[in-house]
Amino acid sequence: MDLPPLTVLLAGPRGFCAGVDRAIKIVEEALRRHGRPVYVRHEIVHNRFVVERLEALGAIFVEELDEVPDDGQPVIFSAHGVPKSVPEAARERAMPYLDATCPLVSKVHRETERHFARGLHILMIGHAGHPEVIGTMGQLPQGAVTLVENAAQARLVAVPGGVGLSYTTQTTLSVDDTAEVVAILRERFPAIEAPQKENICYATTNRQAAVKAVAARAELVVVVGAPNSSNSVRLREVAERNGSPRAVLVQRGADLDPALADGCRVIGITAGASAPEILVEEVVERLRERFSVTVEEVTVATEDVVFQLPATLRRPAPIAG
Structure with a gap:
């Protein structure tokens, strides 16, 4: 028929994308250098097929660092980024770690820190509970960032008086929805500062x-x-x-x-x-x-972006024995 x-x-x-490809390679290279297991805090990227393949290679995925034993094996932070408290906790335990945060997410972290250092209050456009949002907001003291999830919240969000404002965004948002939210914020707060470059990746x-x-x-x-x-x-x-x-x-x-x-x-x-x-x-x-x-x-576009692995994984691996 x-x-x-x-x-x-x-x-x-x-x-x-380049950030996902880099994060997966970090786990693979860590396994090659350190052997099984390596630990990964949260899903390295949001895909079960990828996670299960890495589990078969020897990666163990955990929700928090307290699930990781002190066995000298490294823990890897996911591509979405983590609050500052996470690497601080790893250092307190002398736990080796590798940061697989996408460089474009790291750029948002650094820009947010710069705005805070200038005394600005930050409005973050993003989705509550998403690991990237938790990681970005966790770069600064509690209360320094206000989350705005959509246009309705943008029309109502209250901001501290007497301080300047800036906004940042989650990197994986709808371009059109975000443009609507930004337009509302600009109308309400004409002096609000924008990112130096668009944060949607x-x-x-x-x-x-x-x-x-x-x-x-x-x-x-x-x-x-x-x-x-x-x-x-x-x-x-x-x-x-x-x-x-x-x-x-x-x-x-x-x-x-x-x-x-x-x-x-x-x-x-x-x-x-x-x-x-x-x-x-x-x-x-x-x-x-x-x-x-x-x-x-x-x-509609050709991509040739490549992100390097962390320096510790680019150096030649020590020769056993």
Whole structure:
């Protein structure tokens, strides 16, 4: 029986960004140098496939440092960044650690510290409870940063009197939603200082632009990513707001019901910045079970960003014996 035709638009860029790639390599290189186990505080990136692969190599994921034994093995901080209290606690225990925080998140940390040092109160645009937000707010004393989650909060947020204001953002937000929040803050507080450069990272911006291009032509968009991945959830929202009648988030091919594409001629696929390309390939193969698939790449930007590993992992490893 002939299978119905289906055109699959693959959004580009998609999948791993430079910060995610660096974080995973830090865990792999730490295992190579130090042997099993190495400990990782929180998911190194928000993707179960990645986490389970690293577990199979010998990584042990913990929620807090008190779960890590004093066995001399290193602990790694996730790509999302951590409050200052975390490395301080590691140092108090003489615990070796490696910081896999994305350099673009670290840039936000340093800029926030500079604004605070100038006496500014910081408004942080982001999602409550997200590890990146916790890490950024945790760079400064309690009360120095006020979280603003959306436009409604931006219209109502109270700020301390008699001090200047600046704003910063989580790196994985919706570009359009953030622009709306910033516009409201600027209208309410005309003197508020902006970041020197846009804090939403290049990878988030590019992936959202790519999914917009795909969504304009697609009757369904499939986003490959984890439900706790902020940038993946934003991609699904962006797809629905920019022309696609429906968008779904799946973690891998087995999670997709290919019947969702019944009656569609064109669908789009993208992947969050922490989802490896192999999971996109799984989704395409899942669709081939039901359709005669033609794949078309829709690329809006080319990425060539590479972040170096920490200096301690770039030095030659000591020779055993």
